[in-house]
Each structure stands twice: as C-alpha cells, then as structure tokens.
Amino acid sequence: MDDLTMLRDLGRDLEHEPPAGLARQRRRLLDEVAGGRRRRLTWFTGGRPAGWIALAAVAVVTAALVVVPTVLLRESTGLHLLTPPIGDRLPKQGQALTVLLLGSDRRPSWDDPGSSERSDLMILLRLSADRKQATAVSLPRDSMVQIPQCRSADGRTVTAHTDMINQAYAIGGLACARKTVESATGVRVDHAVAIRYDGLAKLVDALGGVAVTLPRAVDDPKSKLRLPAGRSVIDGETAVAYARLRYVGDGSDIARIKRNVALMQAMLKKVSRTDNLAALAALVRVAATSVTTDPALDLDALVMLAADVQRAGTRVTALTVPWRPYEKDPNRIEWKQPEAARLFARLTGG
Amino acid sequence: MVSLMIPLATPRLDSDLIAESRARPEAFAALFDRYASMLYRYASRRLGPEVAEDLVGETFLVAFRRRDLYDLTRPDARPWLFGIVSKLVSRHHRDEAARYRALTRSPLDDVAESPAERVEDGVSASTVRPLLAAALARLSKGDRDVLLLIAWADLSYDEVAQALGIPVGTVRSRLNRARRKVRESLGHTNPLRDEE
Numbered sequence: 001m002d003d004l005t006m007l008r009d010l011g012r013d014l015e016h017e018p019p020a021g022l023a024r025q026r027r028r029l030l031d032e033v034a035g036g037r038r039r040r041l042t043w044f045t046g047g048r049p050a051g052w053i054a055l056a057a058v059a060v061v062t063a064a065l066v067v068v069p070t071v072l073l074r075e076s077t078g079l080h081l082l083t084p085p086i087g088d089r090l091p092k093q094g095q096a097l098t099v100l101l102l103g104s105d106r107r108p109s110w111d112d113p114g115s116s117e118r119s120d121l122m123i124l125l126r127l128s129a130d131r132k133q134a135t136a137v138s139l140p141r142d143s144m145v146q147i148p149q150c151r152s153a154d155g156r157t158v159t160a161h162t163d164m165i166n167q168a169y170a171i172g173g174l175a176c177a178r179k180t181v182e183s184a185t186g187v188r189v190d191h192a193v194a195i196r197y198d199g200l201a202k203l204v205d206a207l208g209g210v211a212v213t214l215p216r217a218v219d220d221p222k223s224k225l226r227l228p229a230g231r232s233v234i235d236g237e238t239a240v241a242y243a244r245l246r247y248v249g250d251g252s253d254i255a256r257i258k259r260n261v262a263l264m265q266a267m268l269k270k271v272s273r274t275d276n277l278a279a280l281a282a283l284v285r286v287a288a289t290s291v292t293t294d295p296a297l298d299l300d301a302l303v304m305l306a307a308d309v310q311r312a313g314t315r316v317t318a319l320t321v322p323w324r325p326y327e328k329d330p331n332r333i334e335w336k337q338p339e340a341a342r343l344f345a346r347l348t349g350g
Numbered sequence: 351m352v353s354l355m356i357p358l359a360t361p362r363l364d365s366d367l368i369a370e371s372r373a374r375p376e377a378f379a380a381l382f383d384r385y386a387s388m389l390y391r392y393a394s395r396r397l398g399p400e401v402a403e404d405l406v407g408e409t410f411l412v413a414f415r416r417r418d419l420y421d422l423t424r425p426d427a428r429p430w431l432f433g434i435v436s437k438l439v440s441r442h443h444r445d446e447a448a449r450y451r452a453l454t455r456s457p458l459d460d461v462a463e464s465p466a467e468r469v470e471d472g473v474s475a476s477t478v479r480p481l482l483a484a485a486l487a488r489l490s491k492g493d494r495d496v497l498l499l500i501a502w503a504d505l506s507y508d509e510v511a512q513a514l515g516i517p518v519g520t521v522r523s524r525l526n527r528a529r530r531k532v533r534e535s536l537g538h539t540n541p542l543r544d545e546e
Binding site for chain 2: 003004006007008010011013014015016017018019021022024025026028029030032033034324325330331333
C-alpha cells in the first residue's frame with residue numbers, strides 16, 4: 001500500500017462535514033462585502049457588525065453635513081462660552097479649512113469607567129476657501145499608520161509606534177488623533193471634532209422628525225417598527241428602529257445601507273430647509289450634547305463658517321483613501337502609495 | 351446541431367466571478383458557495399472542526415480583500431484559496447502538530463466517521479495511522495503544506511506551486527522529502543512496504 005494512499009485514508013477519517021456554522025461564516029463575508037462596498041463608494045467605512053455600522057453611517061454623514069456647520073455655529077447661541085484661543089491654529093476666514101471628524105463609540109469599558117471612547121470613523125474634511133466645495137476623505141479605522149508620541153489622558157507618555165489609526169484617539173483623544181492624522185497625511189488639520197453615535201435619535205427629534213417612504217408596510221416585532229406603505233414622518237426612536245431594521249426587503253446589509261442613505265438624505269433635506277435661527281439653535285443644542293471639539297475655536301470665524309456653508313450650499317465629494325491589504329496582516333490595511341500621498345497633496349493644493 | 355452543444359447556462363469561471371466582484375462586491379458570495387465546503391473539509395482534517403469553521407470564514411475575508419490582486423488569467427481559484435488556507439493554518443501549526451501527536455496515542459476517537467469497511471484493509475489501519483500521524487507531526491511546515499495539498503486537497507504540482515507561491519521544482523523536492531520521511535516512519539514496522 002502506497003504511502004499517499006494511506007495518507008488519503010487517514011485524511012478521510014479525520015474529515016468533518018461542513019456544519020451549519022458555515023452559514024455564519026457566509027454572513028461574515030456578506031458583512032465584509034457590504035463594508036467593502038461602503039469603503040469603495042462612500043465614506044461609511046469600518047467593517048463593524050451591521051446594525052451598529054448603520055447608525056455609525058448615519059451619524060457620521062450627519063456629522064459632516066449637519067453637525068459641523070451647526071456645531072460650529074453653536075457658539076453663537078451662547079451655549080458655550082470659550083475663551084477665544086491664542087495660538088497658531090486660528091480658523092482662517094476666506095481660506096480653505098481642514099477639519100478632522102471622528103465618529104466615536106461611547107462604550108466605556110467596565111474596568112476603567114474613565115476610559116477612552118474609540119473612534120471608528122475618521123474623515124478628513126476639506127472646505128474650500130469659498131465654502132462651495134467640501135471634500136471628505138474617509139480614513140478606514142484599521143489603517144496601519146505610525147502613531148507619533150502622544151500623551152494619554154492619565155498623563156503617561158506613549159511612545160511612537162505602528163498601529164491602527166483608530167488607536168490614536170483611544171490613546172490620547174482628539175489631540176493624539178489630530179497629530180497622527182497630520183503626520184500620516186501631511187495635511188495640517190485646523191480642527192478636530194468627535195461625534196458620538198448616540199445622537200441620531202436626538203437629532204431626528206430636534207429636526208421635528210424626518211420623512212421616509214416605504215415601498216410596502218412594515219410590521220416588525222423585532223424592532224417594534226410599524227409603518228404603513230408610502231410616506232411617513234418618523235421620530236427619533238422610530239428612525240433608529242428603521243435604521244436597524246433587518247428582516248425587511250431582501251434582508252441584506254445592502255438593503256439596510258440603502259435605508260440609511262435614505263434616512264440621511266431625509267435629515268439633510270430637513271436641515272437645508274431649516275432657515276429660521278431658533279430651529280437651528282435647537283438643533284445645535286442637541287448636536288452639542290453628542291459632540292466634542294478641540295478647544296482652539298475662534299468663535300467669530302466659526303460662526304462665519306457655519307453661515308457660509310449654509311449659504312453656499314456646499315457640495316460634498318466623498319472619497320476613501322486608496323488602500324490595500326497590510327502586508328504583515330491581511331486583516332488590516334495600509335494606504336497605497338504614492339496614490340494616497342497624491343490625494344492628500346491635491347486636497348490641500350486645490 | 352450546433353445549438354445543442356451550447357450549454358443552457360454556461361458555468362462561470364472563478365476568474366469571471368472575481369472580476370465581477372471588483373465592481374459588484376456581492377458577486378464574491380458565489381465563490382463562497384462554490385468552495386467553502388471543500389475548504390472546510392480540508393481545514394477540518396488539519397485542525398479539527400471548530401478551528402476549521404472560523405478559518406474558512408477568515409479565508410474568504412482575506413480573499414475578498416485581496417480580490418484586486420487576483421491574477422485573472424487563472425480561471426480556477428482553488429489554488430489561490432488553498433494558498434490562503436495554508437497561510438492561516440500555519441498560524442495554528444502548534445495545534446496542528448499536537449492534533450497529530452494525539453492521534454499517535456489514542457485510537458481515532460475524535461474522528462467524525464470511521465467507515466466499518468476499512469477495518470481490515472490489507473495493512474491494519476490501526477497500526478499504521480499512529481505512525482502516519484507521528485510523521486505528519488514531525489514534518490516542517492513547508493513540507494507538510496505541500497504533502498497535504500497533494501494528498502488531501504488533490505491539487506496538482508503546478509497548483510500547489512501557485513498556491514504557495516513557490517517554484518514547481520520546490521514542490522517536487524518538498525514532496526519527495528516529505529514522502530520519504532513518512533515512508534521511513536512506516537518502514538520500521540511495515541513489512542509490506544518493500545513489496546511495492
């Protein structure tokens with residue numbers, strides 16, 4: 001008897017039949033596929049478990065287009081009185097402006113209640129000098145980059161090392177995230193803003209609800225969502241259920257992403273129609289509860305900025321930094337050079 | 351009757367699916383449906399059922415992320431997928447060796463099915479298997495990958511070369527070395543070997 005034949009027999013005896021669990025693995029791939037699509041086409045990046053991604057996507061889009069101008073505007077509402085900063089990062093009026101947006105996950109760890117939030121979405125937003133154009137470059141959270149030396153919240157100094165880009169925020173908050181992004185992209189960041197995802201329901205409510213249109217009626221006991229076919233105006237809680245809805249449509253994540261895009265568009269529409277100052281101020285107040293900004297805000301300039309953006313009807317172009325699988329670990333990615341460097345150069349040059 | 355010779359639904363090549371998935375990512379799921387079971391069976395032989403399940407999932411995640419790097423001139427994606435599997439298996443090489451060593455001590459009790467008809471098969475399987483398993487446990491990672499891709503995944507030399515990214519000559523020499531070691535470990539107690 002041939003050694004290979006004996007080996008084949010042994011192999012057959014060791015073999016197991018595929019379990020039902022492979023369906024779970026298929027699901028995992030589909031989640032990644034959905035993530036990949038987001039990564040390619042838009043700025044909703046992340047590869048997080050679904051549901052949560054959906055909220056993240058909405059929150060971040062909201063962040064970029066709603067919260068930035070409004071939050072920046074909040075200073076004019078008297079909610080916060082900050083000492084006008086002195087330093088080299090004064091916002092520039094009539095000049096291009098770069099804002100780093102972080103979508104953060106407020107899930108404090110039990111071991112360490114004061115522990116950091118994690119940033120799972122990072123967007124570098126460039127506003128043109130005339131405010132007519134905004135370019136949003138998504139920096140996937142699992143991008144491997146050099147994280148410069150940062151000081152952590154408890155005062156320790158964390159030395160420079162290579163890690164996923166989202167670690168920077170965990171290590172040293174906005175300051176470290178900004179430093180890391182500046183060093184990785186070569187783009188000078190004027191402001192850093194972090195938005196928590198828990199703001200979605202509150203934002204929708206602050207907008208007085210948003211309108212969605214459903215092709216057919218939904219009665220989903222799981223998410224407790226009941227909506228008739230056609231157009232409905234939904235409140236914040238319902239919007240969250242709608243965003244999370246799983247067993248409707250073809251049940252795929254793509255379908256869910258579509259719903260989220262629809263929701264986001266509904267919110268934007270509502271915001272763009274908000275022209276009275278009181279309503280905007282209310283929105284700002286809500287947004288402010290979910291937002292952290294860096295301290296270096298020049299109030300006047302930011303109010304100007306917000307007003308400019310509102311007036312200019314800024315067009316937003318969404319991009320993702322060119323990437324490829326990280327050589328040392330295919331589950332991570334690294335930025336593709338020289339394409340990434342070129343993109344960042346164009347971002348600031350334009 | 352030429353028309354009869356055209357199949358109604360032409361089976362699509364793996365490379366076509368992968369090409370399509372670059373623009374339409376969800377097309378990649380078809381590749382999973384095609385090969386997940388096969389890869390699972392292979393991985394379960396090497397690492398057991400629990401690890402195999404996760405490993406197959408991981409394999410497709412890696413494959414999906416690397417689909418842009420796939421050489422579309424290769425219609426059959428199996429070598430590529432088995433290459434990824436091999437790489438992921440190698441992360442567990444200690445567990446794999448331990449699994450084979452366990453087989454040298456106990457009868458095959460963690461085995462899924464043990465066909466009754468194989469009880470008497472010329473050479474007593476129960477005496478040979480512990481020796482085979484011991485030999486597998488001792489092989490170097492590179493030699494074991496080649497040997498098992500040939501014996502358990504039924505890849506050709508060329509396909510193994512593609513899968514592991516090594517020249518065909520290296521496949522041959524690794525296979526020869528691996529088989530020699532296996533035969534040596536059997537040789538001490540297997541009187542039938544010399545009669546082949």
